[in-house]
Structure formats: structure tokens, C-alpha cells
Amino acid sequence: MGIEIGGLLGLLVLIADVWAIVNVVNSNASTGGKVIWVVLILILPLLGLIIWLIAGPRARSSVS
Incomplete structure (x- = not known):
């Protein structure tokens, strides 16, 4: 059946991390x-x- 739902969710979490x-x-x-x-x-x-x-820090602004 291809990739399991759990495996796909794990991959999405890894990419987001x-x-x-x-x-x-x-x-x-x-x-x-x-x-x-x-x-x-x-x-x-x-x-x-x-x-x-x-609550995390935000990326630096590209505007100087």
C-alpha cells in the first residue's frame, strides 16, 4: 500500500524540525x-x- 500513515507523518515532522x-x-x-x-x-x-x-526566536530580517 505504499508508505504507512505513521511513516509519512514522521517524515513531515522531520522536515518541519x-x-x-x-x-x-x-x-x-x-x-x-x-x-x-x-x-x-x-x-x-x-x-x-x-x-x-x-515562543521561539524569529529569523533575522533581511532589511538593513
Whole structure:
């Protein structure tokens, strides 16, 4: 039947987590803050992603 629903959802969470980590690294947060956010996202993939979406640092503005 192809890819299982659980496998597809896991892949989507993985993609979203990678996207979140890239955004954290490109944010204005301090180095320590970035490390904490990345560790949180890696340890708790779904919950960490949700917390980051609500309260995480935002990406740097490209306007100078």
C-alpha cells in the first residue's frame, strides 16, 4: 500500500524540525539560546516544534 500513515507523518515532522532548526540558527538569538532551542527540538521533535512556533526566536530580517 505504499508508505504507512505513521511513516509519512514522521517524515513531515522531520522536515518541519529541520526547517525550525535552520530558522533558529538564522535567528537573532544568542548562541546559548540557539543551542537550547536546537536541543529542545531534537529531544522533543513534535512538542519542541510546537513550542518553537509559539515562543521561539524569529529569523533575522533581511532589511538593513
